Amino acid sequence: MKIKLLIMIMIVLTLGLTACGNGNENGSHKQNEPQTTAVNADPQKVYKNFCISCHGNQLQGGEGPNIQKVGERLTEAEIVKRIQKGGGGMPPFQVALKEEELKALAAWLADLK
Ligand code: HEC
Incomplete structure (x- = not known):
């Protein structure tokens, strides 16, 4: 013992x-x-890695729509859902993105007005 x-x-x-x-x-x-944790995920870096191929380097669109002012159309929660689930030709990113990356990305996009 x-x-x-x-x-x-x-x-x-x-x-x-x-x-x-x-x-x-x-x-x-x-x-x-460089920080290994994604707590301070850089949304623009995440965008470059996962989104730029369809939404363009200026968010001007291409295969996907222009999302330069996506914050006018969608709330942050709607953007989160859209990124997670994809749909309408956009792939889902629920698995690929860490939660912090997803949140940072959605917050950044929701601010674009
Ligand atoms: C394979 C191409 C592709 C990739 C990669 C992609 N998207 Fe998309 N995205 C699309 C398409 C196509 C649509 C339009 C879908 C529709 O018409 O419903 C779209 C729609 C959206 C919308 C809704 C726009 C609106 O005005 O309703 C948002 C927000 C968005 N994408 C964000 C992202 C983000 C953030 C990423 C990266 C994590 C990403 N997309 C990666 C193709 C893509």
């Missing part, structure tokens, strides 16, 4: 130390390294 307890304590300590170590590392490298 005692040994088990000791092992448990060591595991907890190790986890704690690991978490701290990672935190410090992130802090000290922040300025040099």
Whole structure:
């Protein structure tokens, strides 16, 4: 029993130390390294990766419609749904995009008026 307890304590300590170590590392490298988390997803980068082929480099359209002023037509929630589900010739991106990327993208597009 005692040994088990000791092992448990060591595991907890190790986890704690690991978490701290990672935190410090992130802090000290922040300025040099690109962020690996998508919390601050850059919507224009996501757009370039996934949307530009159909909606154009100026959002002017092509295979897909012009979405330069899509915020006038659709709400952010509608844009989220459209990106997730696709439809009408547009593929769904529910799986391809991280939630942060999807949100950033929809918020950016909804602001275009
Ligand atoms: C394979 C081509 C293709 C790709 C890639 C694509 N779209 Fe589309 N998109 C379309 C087409 C075609 C439509 C029009 C569908 C319709 O008529 O209902 C459309 C419609 C839309 C609309 C609705 C426009 C409106 O005025 O109703 C939005 C918003 C949109 N796309 C955003 C995106 C975003 C954001 C991406 C990238 C994540 C993307 N699309 C990628 C082809 C594409």
